[in-house]
Amino acid sequence: MRNEVKLDSIDRDILFHLRQDGRLTNVELAQRVGLTPPPCLRRVKRLEEAGVIAGYRAVVDPEALGRGLEVLIDVEVSANDRTTFLEFEDTVAAYDEVIEFRRMYGRPDYFVRVAVADHAAYESFLTEKLSGLSCVLRIDSHLTMKTIKAGSCLARGEQAHL
Numbered sequence: 001m002r003n004e005v006k007l008d009s010i011d012r013d014i015l016f017h018l019r020q021d022g023r024l025t026n027v028e029l030a031q032r033v034g035l036t037p038p039p040c041l042r043r044v045k046r047l048e049e050a051g052v053i054a055g056y057r058a059v060v061d062p063e064a065l066g067r068g069l070e071v072l073i074d075v076e077v078s079a080n081d082r083t084t085f086l087e088f089e090d091t092v093a094a095y096d097e098v099i100e101f102r103r104m105y106g107r108p109d110y111f112v113r114v115a116v117a118d119h120a121a122y123e124s125f126l127t128e129k130l131s132g133l134s135c136v137l138r139i140d141s142h143l144t145m146k147t148i149k150a151g152s153c154l155a156r157g158e159q160a161h162l
Contacts, residue, residue, distance in 0.1 A: 005050045010035065014043055015052070022056040067115035069143070070099075071122055074108035075130070076138040084135050091133060097125050108140070 007015075013033045017024060024032070030040035047053045062068055079085055085103075092112060093101050100113035112130075116122045122141075131139060 005047075005052055007052070011043060011047065011052075014040070014047065018044075018053065018056075062115045066117045067097075069118055069122060070113065070115050070147070072142040072144065073112040073114065073130070074138075074140040074142070075110040075112055075136060076107060077109050077135045078137040079135045088133060088135050092130070095125070095129055097121075097129075108138075 010033055014029065017029055017032050026037050026041045026044070029044070030037045033040060035043075044053070062070065077085070077088060079088065088110075089101070089103070092098055092110070095114075097114040097116050098112055099115050100111075102111040103109065104111055114122070114125060116125055126139065126141070130136065
């Protein structure tokens with residue numbers, strides 16, 4: 001169990017700016033949040049050690065990788081045993097097209113987000129991989145028209161008690 005981490009307004013501001021640009025130098029970050037560099041760095045290190053900042057990563061443009069079509073998929077499975085669920089999860093998680101994969105409470109059983117080149121690539125993924133799995137009962141596909149917002153959980157100024 002994690003210790004509760006209380007975030008003040010400066011911590012939230014640090015998180016806001018790092019979500020906007022994780023490559024900010026400590027000096028730039030300190031200027032933006034109104035601190036000098038040493039206390040800013042201490043706060044960032046505390047947030048990292050507490051697990052509030054879980055890592056830093058590059059945001060990659062799917063179009064540049066030939067994966068401009070994103071599809072959200074609801075999957076229901078017909079399985080009552082843990083082994084089948086775990087095998088299904090291991091298999092689907094290993095597919096290169098899958099960029100997000102969640103087990104849900106209620107229906108659907110799973111939420112899968114895939115990124116592929118085009119409709120033909122999605123059809124191939126669906127017919128050759130996902131629907132070919134023996135425990136798959138139902139698949140509902142939702143093609144993304146436009147992404148309005150994507151990303152992390154806290155907006156600037158929100159309260160967080162982890």
